[in-house]
Structures are given as structure tokens and as C-alpha cells.
Amino acid sequence: MARTRYASDRGLTSRMLLTMFLLGLVYVVFVGAFFVIAPKWGGVALAVAVVFLLAQYFFSDRLTLFAMHGREVSAEEAPELHGVIDRIIALSDAPKPRVAIADTDVPNAFATGRNQKKAVVCVTTGLLRRLDPVELEGVLAHEMAHVAHKDVAVMTIASFLGVCAGLITRFGLEWGLWGGFNRRDSNDQNTGLILLAVVAVSAVAYAISFLLTRALSRYRELSADRAAALLTGRPSALASALTKVSGEIARIPSRDLRSAEPFNAFFFAPAFTKGFSVSNLFSTHPSLDKRLAQLQKISAQLGRGE
Template structure:
């Protein structure tokens, strides 16, 4: 079903791309836009994940460079019965994370340093389980391709004046007015497509992520912290690439976050409430987070080793051990 939805989305975005081309350059512009869109669809299928990771300056890590984090993702992937994805860290103070890749065999998960430093290990596990849920549900292909094509539509409209957007544009009856309409409507249309494909998927990924990590409370607690951090800490890279906002677990962009058509994500409060309902449904009422590690001195972060002693019982708890 997701493959069918991906094909329909690509067709819709291609049609939108052609419409922008027609407004800018008439029939000739529409043909050029179609050729460009077809090439971009093919390129995006194979390379969109790499493009998104490069946009956010993600650095790949392994068991040597980020041992605790990498092992956590490996255990969660095993819980989800998924191949081990590539693991990335983004040096950004805003707590956030996303997943990308055209299929589970070519997936990647990325977390910001802000997320790894601000959240407890259980909360990080809940977040990464949510991202692996997107991989398991095969959401990542459609989310990643939408990010690249929606960004291209906005770029095409913004650069409309360079593609015949002048008053003497021969063969384009809409002329200058058409270019202005394309510049205004196309980015909004692309944004609406992004919103439509992302919001309903977050609830599904939250629920499956809770199953993967074993605790809805972990993810619920993480969502509250991430939303608070994202509201306080700007993500300038995401602001420069807004077409990728729907990929993150929490909207990384500044501005009002409302649970309506004009939001890339459901309201965090609604997601937390759904997770707590799920916890009650499976017979797991709210439980306090494990806090043994909070008081550890000289903690080096979840991708390094701490010199503090650990409780042997705690090492056997959680998805990473």
C-alpha cells in the first residue's frame, strides 16, 4: 500500500511541477518541467536519503565512535526485526531525530547531539524506536522523496523569473501574473502535500515505536522534552531547508505548533495522550523513569563511556542491554 501511495504522490508532485512549469513558460515550460521532474524522481529514489543527510551535516558513527548509541539502535532494530540501519549524529543543539532511506535494507537513522545530551537513555530509546517504526512501515521513502521534490518545486517557483518570468515572455499567455501565482501557490501546494503525508503517520509510528522499545512512557516523556527544547532552541539548518521539516520526530521549525491542516506534525499533547492511552490499553500504567544514571559524575554522553560505576541490575534493563 505504501508503494502505491508513493507512486500516487510522485504523480501528484510531478503534475504540480508541470503546472508550475506551464505558469512560468507555457507549454514549453511544462515539457521542460516534466523532463526535469522525471529525472528528479529517478534521482530522488536512489539518492534522496544522502541528500537529506548532507543537508543536515550528519556524520555516520559506529560502535567505536558512538558505542552506547550504536548498540542501542542495534538492539532496537533487532526488536523490530529490521536490518541494522546506518547511524548518524547531527551536531545541532536542538533535540530532534529523523529516519531516511528507500527501504529497510538501505535505511539510516539520525539524532542530534542536543537529543543525546538532553534525554535519558530510555527516552532516546523511545525516540529511535519511533524512527525505526517509520522504517518498518516504509514511510521513509515517501517522506524523503517528498522533501526533495517539494524543495525543488519551491526552488523552481522562486527562480521563476530566470525561466521566462518577464512581461515579454512569448508563448505564455499568463505572463508576469502567472509567474507571480506560481511563486506564491506552488510552495504552498507542496507544503500541503508534505503535511498530508506526515501527520497521520506520526501516530502509527508512535504506537509501533512504543512496542519496539517496550514502553509507551519512554517515548511520551521524550516527546515532551523534545517539543520544549525545539521551542527554545532554533535549528538554523532546518530553517534553511524547511522542506525536510516533516521528517523530524518534532517540527524543528520555529512558529506555532497546532493540530490542524497547517501543521507538519500532530500536536505533541495529542501524541502523548495517545501513547498514555496505549499504555493503559496494554496494562502498563504510568511508571517513573529509571534514574540511576542521572547522578553519574563526569558523564561523557551516550556515545562515549562514562567513568562512573553502574548498577549491574540496570545494565540488564532497557533495550540496549
């Protein structure tokens, strides 16, 4: 990774290492149990999961932009947006990412790409309409901190076990519901019991990996907030952007929010539909109060009152 002026975060590094270590343990146990229970299916399941992992790792920038209907824009097409990013580049001494705009009223932004050379930062037209330049700078500094920390690559690798276990659980259940739980093979072996055991082990592995990756995701958001606030020296501007975006998202029609929710892991702020849901319990982002409290603390450290 190219050296940048983003503040280092030992807490982030420690949390990443611990989470990856725990995920590694779960992965070893899962693979071992899977091959003991159903050795014939192990290679196929692993191959499918690897394909998904490689596709997400190498094409995350294109896939996410395509799904969000984002398009790259030049400095001539969006001079103000490029100007803000150029200021952040000057502060951080980081390579300039590709710049894109997604035409949606949901106010948000995201960064994707496996490294700084492949990075793209995208903002929505809804965000551009609602934030002033100082607030926008805070949001973009946050997104570019994700790029500097290689968060996309780290989270892609961390989610590999969950993807693998999730696929096995889903396909196993579908097969079982079509009669697989009642089948026997030529050796009078109860294939249904084997399938049920595979589904159970996969479901447990998926649940544990899901919780670990969500915890890592929430911490990386706090770390990106911290890095952006220290880089720009304006934690209050980032706090204002967070408050404004969260408030505006609450006013977006539920239909539009539901279409955006699958991309919450990439977003600056999660797009939740109104009311309580399970996704609020296992969010990819910390609560707004927690993020604002951290920014207030940084503001006090910098000698800036809110």
C-alpha cells in the first residue's frame, strides 16, 4: 500500500488481526467437519465459494458501480466534486481514485476497489444536493480512508467463510426440502442424515462468521470516521454530514431504501427502512450516537468545540 498521511489506528489493526484469527479457527473447524461428514461434496462447495470470492475481489468496483447505476465522471463533468477530492489527495498524499456519481435521491457515498490503483469513490446525486462543500469533504475523506486501509480487500477475505457456509446452507436446505432429507444411497447409508448434519454445521459456521465480520465492519467505520476527522481537522463537519444524511435517509420512501439496503456494507451511512428490523441489530455500521460521540471526543482533543 502506498504511504499516506491518514492517521494510523492500532485499534483497527488489532481488531482486524483478532477477527481474522477467529475466522481462521472457525474456517479450519468448519472445513474439517465438512470433509469428515461429506467428503464427496467438499471440493464442489469449496470451488463454488472460491469463484464467488475471486469475482468479488477482482470485480468489486465494476459490480458495485453497475448495481448502483453509477457512472464515472471527469473533472470537466463534475469540477466541484473533483475539486473536493483533489483537496483530500493533497492532504493525504494518496493516489487519486476514479470518481463516479450515482443518480439516486438516497443521500450516500461509497468507495470500492481492492487497492488504491483500482479504487473508485462514488457519491449519489441526493448527497450532492444536500451537503455543503465542507460536509462533503468529510464524507469523501471517510470513504478514501477505507481505500487507504484496504477495507474492501480485508472484508472480502473475511467474508469468504460466510459466503461458503451460506451457500452450502442454502443449497442443502433447498435439496432437503425437495426430498433430500429422506434419501438413502446404494450402501444403505442415510444420505438425509448426512445432508442434515452438513446444513447444521454450515449454519453454525455462517452465524459465527456473520457476527465476526459485522463486528469488524462496525469498527472499520469508526476508524474511517476517526481518520477523516484527523486528516481534515474538522470533526464537526463530518458530524454534521452524518446527522444530515441520517435524517434525510429517514425521509426517503421505503421502496427506495429497500433497493439500497443490500449495499449498506459499502455506504457512508446505512439505508434502513423505517422502524425496527433485524438488520438494525446486526448492522454493518455503528449507531449514529456512537459515531457522533467519537467525533465529539476528537473535536475536544483538537481544541474545537462543537
